[in-house]
Amino acid sequence: MTHKIIDRDFFSQPTLTVARALLGQRLVRMVKGERLSGVIVESEAYFGPDDTANHASKGRTARTEVMFGPPGRTYVYLIYGMYYMLNLVTEPESFPAAVLIRALEPVEGLNSMRRYRQGAKPSVSLTNGPGKLSQALQIDKTLHNWDVTFGQRLWLEQGQPVSDSAITTGSRVGISYAAPKDQALPWRFWISGSKFVSR
DNA sequence: TCATTGATGCGCT
């Protein structure tokens, strides 16, 4: 059974729409000929130059350049010297926005994920956080600015739609540096009751 | 609660 690869039109929708719509979709990573995949269960939106939680709010730099580019590309960066964060760029060119993938329900390649996530035993802890899922799926700087609509190395496939009534919203995590009004925005989304969301 | 870890960006020479 084949799944449709999610195309650029999907990422061209408004950022908050994309952040919601990503829940239930499958993130697929090909490593050494093996499919590693999981269903997205948690996301966060980072929207525009006025969102002080958005890295791009401080202006256009080498690091944030990709967010000013076309939708459907990855923004991957290193945080705390050891963890990679995977974001998917949204909105038309020159408007900086992206959605952070925060957690997956692992589906394919769990044994390999366990190997890449040295020390993680229960499968619930393989991908229940943005740093963890990057480790499990071997996502690093080499996948920065990658077009996920090609269907190679890293892409998304259509999964089961998740209705709005099955989605919970909340404030975003780890943005204490942002303005209070931005910290309070309900721009974090997760599938209600999923065991695989971050803690 | 705390140590880890290195790229990034800012403020200065």
Added chain:
DNA sequence: GCGCATCAATGAT
């Protein structure tokens, strides 16, 4: 250029 504070997190304690 150079030094320094900061960080879309995690795991151990």
